[in-house]
Amino acid sequence: MNTKRRAAVAIGALVAPLLAVSLPASSASAHGWVTLPTSRQEQCAEGVVQCGEIKYEPQSVEGPKGLHSCSGGHSEFAELDDDSKGWQVTPVGTTATFTWHNTARHATLNWQYFIGGQKIAEFDGHGQQPPADLSQQVDFGGFTGRQKVLAVWNIADTANAFYSCVDVNIGGTGGGGDGGGTGGDPGTCTAPAWSETAVYTGGETVSYDDHNWRAKWWVTGDKPGTTGEWGVWEDLGACAAA
Structure with a gap:
């Protein structure tokens, strides 16, 4: 082996471990949010409501498992926690189809749905990767009127989850930020x-x-x-x- 080739091999051996450490792991890139019924971050992305930075990355509301916040605990996404912001409300029946759009499909522990801290539905992910678009039929369990549904995507192999809040009017008509009444x-x-x-x-x-x-x-x-x-x-x- 000539001198130049030996030098190239030696440099490659030194650089390879550094690259392996510095390159991000693709398995950590899991992202998704509820698109239907129209979630708060979807309304931000569509420009229906002015919400700051979340407009550009509705898929990034990620936080530790077990939270009950629309923002996933992110201060830069705190506007998602503001119930008076003027979110559009989707009229639904006693059940509704919730559709997640996943820009990175990560192995899933489960999906959970909450109203007022009470779990109303859960779907097992079986540790598998979900499709890019996934729909689930959620029963509202006797709740009526305007409600805020917290949808949670719990990841199987990390301590994190993705959060998405959806404003619905169960058994009523849609509304804006004025409370979404059932009449009018x-x-x-x-x-x-x-x-x-x-x-x-x-x-x-x-x-x-x-x-x-x-x-x-x-x-x-x-x-x-x-x-x-x-x-x-x-x-x-x-x-x-x-």
Whole structure:
């Protein structure tokens, strides 16, 4: 082996351990949040509510397991804990489908759902990686009216969890930050009118037949109100034509 080659090998042997130490472990990059019903950080990301830095990383509300905070204990995300901020409220029935969007799919211990500190649902993750989009049917266990649901994704091989808060009105109509009452006239249909030829992706909203609707996944041609409870369109409640 010539002198130059021996020097290159020696340098490589010294640098390799340093790279191994300095490079981040991919298994630590787990991120996700609830997109449907529209969570607080999803509203921030969409610009519906002005929330500061969380707008750019709705997937990053991570904290130690066992917390009951919308911010995951992060001071920079503290606005998520502010119940008076004007969060939009999703009208739901006695059950609702919660959809997580996971930008990094980490082995899962379980998913848990709480209202007022009381656990209303839990789903076993079996230590497996979830899909990029995961939906779960949650029963509200007798709760009614406006409620704040805390959704928790507990990671299997770390001490952390991801947190997402969703404001719902169980058995009522939607509302803004004024308390989301269960009565009153419907709001204006502000979403674009549904088009039979348009292509919609998950999370996009339309108005049709005096209701607002949200697509749960990619869709084109399927008319809102005809796909049923388990179909692609989620009914966001009645609205009045502008």
